[in-house]
Amino acid sequence: MRxxxxxxxxxxxxxxxxxxxxxxxxxxxxxEREISLKSGNACLAALLKRGVDAHPFxxxxxxxxxxxxxxxxxVFIALHGPGGEDGTLQxxxxxxxxxYTGSGVMGxxxxxxxxxTKRLAQAVGIPTTDYMVLRSPADLxxxxxxxxxxxxxxxxxxxxxxxxxxxxxxEELLGAYQAAAMLEPDVFAxxxxxxxxYTVAMLQGRALPSIRIETPATFYDYQAKYFRNDTKYxxxxxxxxxxxKHLANLAQATFTAVxxxxxxxxxxxxxxxxxxxxxxxxxxxxxxxxxxxxxxxxALGISFEQLVWxxxxxxxxxxxxx
Ligand SMILES: Nc1ncnc2c1ncn2[C@@H]1O[C@H](COP(=O)(O)OP(=O)(O)O)[C@@H](O)[C@H]1O
Ligand SMILES: [Mg+2]
Numbered sequence: 001m002r003x004x005x006x007x008x009x010x011x012x013x014x015x016x017x018x019x020x021x022x023x024x025x026x027x028x029x030x031x032e033r034e035i036s037l038k039s040g041n042a043c044l045a046a047l048l049k050r051g052v053d054a055h056p057f058x059x060x061x062x063x064x065x066x067x068x069x070x071x072x073x074x075v076f077i078a079l080h081g082p083g084g085e086d087g088t089l090q091x092x093x094x095x096x097x098x099x100y101t102g103s104g105v106m107g108x109x110x111x112x113x114x115x116x117t118k119r120l121a122q123a124v125g126i127p128t129t130d131y132m133v134l135r136s137p138a139d140l141x142x143x144x145x146x147x148x149x150x151x152x153x154x155x156x157x158x159x160x161x162x163x164x165x166x167x168x169x170x171e172e173l174l175g176a177y178q179a180a181a182m183l184e185p186d187v188f189a190x191x192x193x194x195x196x197x198y199t200v201a202m203l204q205g206r207a208l209p210s211i212r213i214e215t216p217a218t219f220y221d222y223q224a225k226y227f228r229n230d231t232k233y234x235x236x237x238x239x240x241x242x243x244x245k246h247l248a249n250l251a252q253a254t255f256t257a258v259x260x261x262x263x264x265x266x267x268x269x270x271x272x273x274x275x276x277x278x279x280x281x282x283x284x285x286x287x288x289x290x291x292x293x294x295x296x297x298x299a300l301g302i303s304f305e306q307l308v309w310x311x312x313x314x315x316x317x318x319x320x321x322x
Pocket of ligand 2: 280
């Protein structure tokens with residue numbers, strides 16, 4: 001069994017029965033497990049409210065192949081991070097012949113990797129900061145010379161700001177490198193951008209209104225994302241119509257370059273002159289009712305339940321072939 005993919009097959013569903021039996025994949029084993037449980041349960045509740053035959057499925061408890069024996073028709077992916085958002089799960093579902101939401105194998109795999117996303121973005125003219133790959137402590141001296149200070153050190157494939165450190169003084173760089181290298185071998189540094197932070201949600205090929213994020217923390221880190229209550233979100237974000245359109249185009253172009261689709265989010269930082277730089281994309285962004293994609297949808301009058309429904313519709317881009 002395999003899946004065929006055609007984005008044109010995404011369609012508007014009016015009857016919950018058309019979705020069949022739906023597994024909402026949530027939890028999992030990544031460092032973002034707790035967030036995924038929140039996202040998945042919120043999505044599950046929304047689908048149930050709309051009459052969809054939806055059931056929770058935590059890959060930590062059961063093998064993915066049991067989705068077939070449990071006779072599911074399609075899968076709503078609410079897993080964040082490696083093992084859910086990185087293309088491996090998508091590949092397994094292709095072979096099981098189970099249509100799923102959002103990006104496919106390639107878009108998910110590239111989107112999970114900030115370095116490769118940057119390289120592709122650069123190749124098609126989407127502005128992103130300069131960067132330097134750090135393979136060993138020997139690379140650190142060069143790095144300060146090339147990128148200057150302050151800078152930010154990141155592991156390439158983590159999410160939720162895990163393993164990231166802002167480096168203001170040269171002597172902090174080794175510790176920042178080690179904190180990221182502890183998590184994975186692919187580590188890079190990029191110059192710090194001082195300016196506004198914006199995120200653009202994508203849904204079925206269109207960009208939703210941008211959100212401006214302001215935090216009193218050093219940056220939008222794990223605490224600011226999920227626990228602090230002093231992070232300020234504005235949607236509409238206050239950009240001029242031209243700047244808003246520009247950001248929407250960049251988000252769309254990034255999704256195209258990376259091969260991401262269905263839904264997701266692109267994160268940007270704007271410098272003091274108002275020039276946006278792509279940070280990364282998320283192919284399975286947070287979906288609690290406090291999350292950013294639901295916030296952007298709401299600004300267009302799309303309720304959380306409608307949004308979850310539309311994300312589930314993206315699974316129709318995949319059809320089973322024998
Ligand atoms: N070059 C940068 N300059 C300033 N702040 C940054 C920079 N890169 C990332 N950040 C901050 O770190 C946060 C997380 O970075 P991001 O690349 O979006 O990774 P993720 O959201 O996957 O953890 C951003 O939301 C932003 O607040
Ligand atoms: Mg981000």
